[in-house]
Amino acid sequence: MKHHLLARFGEGDRSALLSSLLMGSHLPEHLKALFKKTGLLHVVAISGFHFSLLRGYLFFILGFFFRGKGKFVTLLLFLAGYAFFLGPFPSVLRAFFSTLILLLGDLFNRRSKPLNTFGLTLVATLVFDWKLLYQLSFQLSFGITYAILTLYPFLLEKTSFPAIDEVRQQSLGKQWFLVCRTVFEKSLLFSLAVYSIAIPMSLYAFGAFPLISLLINLLFKPLFSLLLGAFLLATLFPFLDPIVAIAADGILFGLNFFDLPLPQLKGQCPLVFIIGVLSLLTCLPVFCRRGENQHIGVNL
Numbered sequence: 001m002k003h004h005l006l007a008r009f010g011e012g013d014r015s016a017l018l019s020s021l022l023m024g025s026h027l028p029e030h031l032k033a034l035f036k037k038t039g040l041l042h043v044v045a046i047s048g049f050h051f052s053l054l055r056g057y058l059f060f061i062l063g064f065f066f067r068g069k070g071k072f073v074t075l076l077l078f079l080a081g082y083a084f085f086l087g088p089f090p091s092v093l094r095a096f097f098s099t100l101i102l103l104l105g106d107l108f109n110r111r112s113k114p115l116n117t118f119g120l121t122l123v124a125t126l127v128f129d130w131k132l133l134y135q136l137s138f139q140l141s142f143g144i145t146y147a148i149l150t151l152y153p154f155l156l157e158k159t160s161f162p163a164i165d166e167v168r169q170q171s172l173g174k175q176w177f178l179v180c181r182t183v184f185e186k187s188l189l190f191s192l193a194v195y196s197i198a199i200p201m202s203l204y205a206f207g208a209f210p211l212i213s214l215l216i217n218l219l220f221k222p223l224f225s226l227l228l229g230a231f232l233l234a235t236l237f238p239f240l241d242p243i244v245a246i247a248a249d250g251i252l253f254g255l256n257f258f259d260l261p262l263p264q265l266k267g268q269c270p271l272v273f274i275i276g277v278l279s280l281l282t283c284l285p286v287f288c289r290r291g292e293n294q295h296i297g298v299n300l
Helices: 002-009 013-023 029-037 048-062 069-086 090-107 114-128 130-134 136-157 164-168 172-206 213-236 238-258 271-299
Strands: 208-210 264-266
Touching: 002 013, 002 238, 013 029, 013 213, 013 238, 029 238, 048 069, 048 090, 048 213, 069 090, 090 114, 090 136, 114 130, 114 136, 130 136, 136 172, 136 271, 164 172, 172 208, 172 213, 172 264, 172 271, 208 213, 213 238
Parallel strands: none
Antiparallel strands: 208 264
16 A cells, blocks of 8 residues: 555655554654654544544445445445554544444444543544553543543533624624534643643643644644645545645645744643543533433423
């Protein structure tokens, strides 16, 4: 597959970036240092987003050849092969097991709540290899996912967004403004949820955290998502290769502007603080549920 990428996109940083996005390959040292400095190293790590995007992509293609449960079973085999190909890394195992649970739920017409899926994934990963518990990549992967599943819904509930009917009544220009503002606000809340655990864990492990990382993630993470989606489309429509190449080069060109001595938050975060944050996150779903019950009561 690496040779295939080289044949399509040539040698250099472009192919290295695409190879890392698709297969979790190691980046060249200068790119790895750049991604680490800007706090974007997690973007090129295989995650649940990769599996979700690949699941939708394969689900569409397999629909031309299979129907009913045969499509789900074939999709499971493809994703299992992809996970085996990538290797038993914590982020890969978490993404695969969570996708597996979701697909099994679809196969048997059952739905698992996100936190239940998270718990089952955690158990399945530790059963596979309990020693992963002591790896920082495991702790970050599951810790950040837990923050997303608990704090992000809480922040969304406490933030007001314009209703769809309200947006439709506005002029076209105002509609675009409201949609872009909502997307930006939700991206900001998502990032806050991620950094609620990423910052203390990074300080605990490394003693430093790049302050500009929040801004860079807001700017570049959506671009990486679009790049990966465009790359998957290009496997069906090769004439899109030049667009993918230009997009990859543009992202790398933009990132190079941040290849500077960036300010960092330095210090040592105590373990008890991280435990306190996780405990607080555990309480948030209860407050969300209570808020939902009060809201329902008012409506009734």
